[in-house]
Amino acid sequence: MASAPAGKESVQEVKPVNNTQDLDSYAKASQRDEDGSTISSPKITFKTKMALLSLIMMYESYLFTLIMPAAVLAYINADLGPDPKYPWITVTWNLGAAVIVTVGGRLADIFGRRWFLLTGATAATIGALVGATGQSINQMIVAGVLFGFGGGFQEMCFACAQELVPNRYRFATLGAMVFANHVSSFGPLISYAFIKYSPIGWRACYWFCFAWEAATAIMLFFFYNPPTFETKHVDDQKTKWQLIKEMDHFGLWLFTGGCLLLLLGLNWGGVSYPWASAHVIAPIVVAFVCFVGLGFWEVYGNLKYPILPPKLFKKWREFTSLLVVCFVAGMLYYSMNVLWPRQSALLFVPADDTIIRGVYANMVSFGTIIAGWYCMCVMPWIGHERLQLTFFIIAQTALIGSMASIGINDKAQAIATVVTVAACNLPPSPLSFGMVSLGLEDQSDIGVAVGLISTFRLIGGAVATSIYVSIYTSRYANSIPGVLKRMVANTGFSGSFPDLLKATALNTPASYAKVAGINPETVQAARQAIKISYVGAFKVVYLVAIAFGVVAILSALSTRSVEKSNKSNAQAVQLETEKKEGEV
Structure with missing residues (x-):
């Protein structure tokens, strides 16, 4: 409750409000006493x-x-x-x-x-x-x-x-x-x-x-x-x-279903399934339909x-x-x-x-x-x-x-x-x-x-x-082959380029060690190629x-x-x- 000025009792108290009219009228009363003086801020118990x-x-x-x-x-x-x-x-x-x-x-x-x-x-x-x-x-x-x-x-x-x-x-x-x-x-x-x-x-x-x-x-x-x-x-x-x-209830299920399907489709895309697959497209499309239906239902459902x-x-x-x-x-x-x-x-x-x-x-x-x-x-x-x-x-x-x-x-x-x-x-x-x-x-x-x-x-x-x-x-997948080929060109690498490209996917000492014909200069160049490709991506x-x-x-x-x-x-x-x- 707001405290009253010295020598007076406050004629108002902090009460719940439920609508704009109550809030507006109370906003005026809550900051002024009956003589128009400002009431101090309320205390939080x-x-x-x-x-x-x-x-x-x-x-x-x-x-x-x-x-x-x-x-x-x-x-x-x-x-x-x-x-x-x-x-x-x-x-x-x-x-x-x-x-x-x-x-x-x-x-x-x-x-x-x-x-x-x-x-x-x-x-x-x-x-x-x-x-x-x-x-x-x-x-x-x-x-x-x-x-x-x-x-x-x-x-x-x-x-x-x-x-x-x-x-x-x-x-x-x-x-x-x-x-x-x-x-x-x-x-x-x-x-x-x-x-x-x-x-x-x-x-x-x-x-x-x-x-x-x-x-x-x-x-x-x-x-x-x-x-x-x-x-x-x-x-x-x-x-x-x-x-x-x-x-x-109907709106609840439409909202829940739409959100879940949208998020599932987005998280599957490019990870579990290709973006063009039915596993990705179908949930996103159905989610869109759910949200459109939800909009009409909420407006016209009384x-x-x-x-x-x-x-x-x-x-x-x-x-x-x-x-x-x-x-x-x-x-x-x-x-x-x-x-x-x-x-x-x-x-x-x-x-x-x-x-x-x-x-x-x-x-x-x-x-x-x-x-x-x-x-x-x-x-x-x-x-x-x-x-x-x-x-x-x-x-x-x-x-x-x-x-x-x-x-x-x-x-x-x-x-x-x-x-x-x-x-x-x-x-x-x-x-x-x-x-x-x-x-x-x-x-x-x-x-x-x-x-x-x-x-x-x-x-x-x-x-x-x-x-x-x-x-x-x-972007990385598209750029790494060209960047890698350019970076290792002068390192004396004599092995298989596809094997080296495969090793960059893990980018660990063990993966590079398995590549025939590799040398320290090639490993260093490969790691630099990875960084350059990711910078662009x-x-x-x-x-x-x-x-x-x-x-x-x-x-x-x-x-x-x-x-x-x-x-x-x-x-x-x-x-x-x-x-x-x-x-x-």
């Missing part, structure tokens, strides 16, 4: 702070399950494989999280959030246990499925945290959550340290995730008590069964609880343009976590230095640490969200041009650019979360609205990863990324900053444990 801390821990746990398995993927395959299905250990994370974060957010809007978040933490805890004790690639894929299922619920933390604080503190809360990810930002380096120093190797990563997820579940159970089902429906008096019958409320998509400046921005931001963020470790390992890192490899893999996360300071110390307090958003999208698009110019000897430029790109890539997400939530007509839609931002970001990452990996692998990838960045810039320019009147003392919900006796 200890119970709310502990609930926020549990949500921050959940976000950290979620990031660890994303980052650490991806960092040790090759080691898992070497230990339990080789199995061509091993990339699905992390692919399933994206599949599950992309779908669940929106579906779970909508269900939580209707039924209450507490048990959905506890389900997510529990599922991820079980996933970590399965991964830590896994004896086959198939078991590790099951662990990835559980991580993705749990991660989808856990990414709801951004909506959950915002509704617990006064509107004026929403951006500050988001900034604090992003700032708190300093520990998880060292996930790749921690993973490589486990590989090098732990007797159980990569399994230590999963036990580490298990500890975080279990602690998160305990914290949520004791401290996170948002409005219950009964509280959310005190006015309409509907039962759970009534709401289940009124749910958008639904009480649509899975994708059409009223959100009609607000281009407050919602839809932000989906486009976050889709492209996701294309860069998640793809950089795939591209940079590969690029740095090929061009700059000694093959036998595990810790240095981990340091380079961690460069993207170093950028997010810098961004965390900005998001907490600057972003919430300067306003002008549209200008902030546009600046960061322009900056990272421009910096991608610098990535396209990186050569074999440009180590310093590469490191500086990657860190800066990552620092520019993160702020658009909390900015978008806050802009969307404070632009809603009805705060009861916050779960699905923020969830869709996350879904678009995850799908953007999946789309980019597929496109970019396909580009650099095909990555250049094309980054030039393509610039085109996507231009689309994001145009979308960012069309957004709208949050009205100052919306940054009031009004608060969407309060914890059940904060209610006074007799209050509903």
